[in-house]
Amino acid sequence: MADLEIRDLRVSVEGREILKGVSLDVSKGEVHAVMGPNGSGKSTLSQTLLGHPGYKVEGGRVRFKGQDILELTPDARSRLGLFLALQYPIVVPGITMNNFLRTALNAHRGYDGKDKSKSVSPKEFRTLVEPYLETLRIDRTFLSRYINEGFSGGEKKRAEILQMAVLQPEVAVLDETDSGLDIDSIKYVSEAINKMRGPELGVLMITHYTRILQFIKPDYVHVMVAGQVVESGGAEVADRLEREGYAQWGEEVA
């Protein structure tokens, strides 16, 4: 049984069905790429996995570590070990990155403001953050700024990966982390993800382009078109996509 099991998932947004029965298995130690043209439902899949309130599950199920998670709130899914790097990270005014990261990490540790022994110490926090600040080329001063405020597009995406490094999920969903990135940022992000890669981490990498796959080699590639997975295979699927585009599934070449 896979750590993350998606079965026949059907999801609608504002009454329109976007996912029309998606099934995928992701286990720790594996890197999966989900590729597809715009509008194929890739982002719907990622947002639904974390329980975004704008997406309505019409059918199917999602199990994570043997637990049905569709009834869980987003924060409970996160604490269970699921992570989502947003396609468009947003600015949240007045909350520093530092406060955000520490509060999130404390929540994962079960610290609710009472039992101090469960809270992350400043030293431990530094030990977790510092190496990834370096890998991701994020200046330390970013931590005292408000969440994503004044960050460039690339910096926002890199900050998402920093959050992932701090929270150490078991399965991470990366929603078009590569889109809109300059080549340097893609390298830094890939370097950080490759550093985390290992038997304790599963990755579901959603992408439009094959470019990032040169840096992060996937074990499995799935093609999603019009709300369904139309093909699954190894890295060779991406190679074919690179040459032929999505035309073979009746889609315009991206």
Place this chain on the structure above:
Amino acid sequence: MPFTKESVEEIASLHEEPDWLRKRRREAFDVYERLDLPSKIDEEWRRVDFKGLKLDGFRSFEEPDGAAPGLPIEGAAGVLRQRGSAPGKVELDPELAAKGVVFLPLSQGAREHRDLVEKRLFSEVRADRDKFAAVHAALFSGGTLLYVPDFVEIEEPLVGQYWSSGGGAAVLPHTLIVAGKGAKFNYLDEFLSPSLDEPALTSGSAEIFLGEGAQVGYVALQKWGRHAYQFANQRVHVGKEATARLFNVTLGSRFAKVRVEANLQGPGGMAELKGIYFASEDQFFDFHTLQDHQVGQTTSDLLFKGALRGTSRTVYAGLIRIEKDSARSDAYQANRNLLLSKQAKAYSIPMLEIINNDVRCTHGATVGPIDAEHLFYLESRGIPKSVAQRMIVQGFFGEVADRIPFEQARRLVAEELEARLG
């Protein structure tokens, strides 16, 4: 028990006030008797809900009943404590007194420094503005005179603490601040009372005068009890090249009608007007602000942020006025409201009155609930919804609270907000 001429005499005697001030109280009382309650036809009062306010239901002042409780403020350069309508007690760093700094209960200031007080008192906050300003001028229960001479700079803040036992009386403190040329200091007014059943009438008005090049920070922290009706006017007169930073924090009272106004009278003058309000249950707050650019090359920057819970209601109305000859002025005004319950209502009404075109003016208003995307972002990182909501509200206020001009007040406000967010 209506307010009477006799009570005016009584409070003047209690404070041993000079004849000129006694006379001024009497005149204000005549105005009070002459004026009607503001009409709902008047735009400023259209949305004001008096909620059963009975002006003749209050005792005229709160009889002296012991010393004001000391509330510790670390590292203040001077503290004035006043309980009810009894004259306040002052502590001032002797070094400052030696430099000519005057920090006194207002009535004592009127006796000993007539030159400072007579021409300024109720000149910016006028008694005839409305019936509530009139009763404040007629029956003000004391307050503070602070005078900082030319070029004197004070590192630590001065503090006024007003305490009312909270039941049934009018408690109407008045702050008069005079900053000499190039003077630099910060001041905190704190207003407190317990929440009792009996309604009280309160104010907390301030007149602040800045001489050329003066730099003054003023914070008013209103924590009157939940049965208080507050009517207050806080107004600053900004001279040439002077910088005023006014910060209003409204948390208490059942009802608050507050005006915060900057009268920009000297070129190069700058007024920063900031505000925080947090209304819950059935509280009603109404803020009217004025950025009055009387001369050119003046700057004003206003940001009022409020959060609402329960069935509370708030009104914000702000006017930027730029006079005909006030070219090259720069004015900014924004009001942001966060609705934390479906029943709460916030009205926001920005207004511009610009008679000169060579100016830069920006204004904006927002009213809305917590952004669902903000909430999802925090939740998706494992932060429970209730904690995420609290962080977002704290962050919402934090953006403006970080602009409180001095550390002691910043900390105090942060603690108050945290306690209220619970």
